């Protein structure tokens with residue numbers, strides 16, 4: 429948290445934290461992450477902080493994993509168990525295509541994970 433230098437104007441250790449929202453969207457996840465980042469008090473340029481960025485990436489990756497897992501585990505297992513549907517029916521429902529689609533391997537992995 430020391431020796432933050434503004435790359436724009438060269439001012440040293442003159443910064444303030446601003447709260448902002450970062451949006452993450454991708455395959456199986458979508459969320460907004462509130463972050464607090466340093467900005468130069470003199471010129472207003474964002475100041476890059478490696479440690480802060482590393483933390484944000486870690487939090488974001490954790491959320492991505494959680495959201496992907498929630499969708500797969502909760503939705504798929506819930507449908508299978510609650511409605512007693514077959515994997516074949518479910519694959520059609522989800523638009524996964526024909527019988528040869530490797531959804532069985534996919535579900536097998538999920539079951540293994542939940543134990």
Ligand SMILES: [Zn+2]
Pocket residue numbers: 434435436437438439468469470471472473
């Ligand atoms: Zn500056």
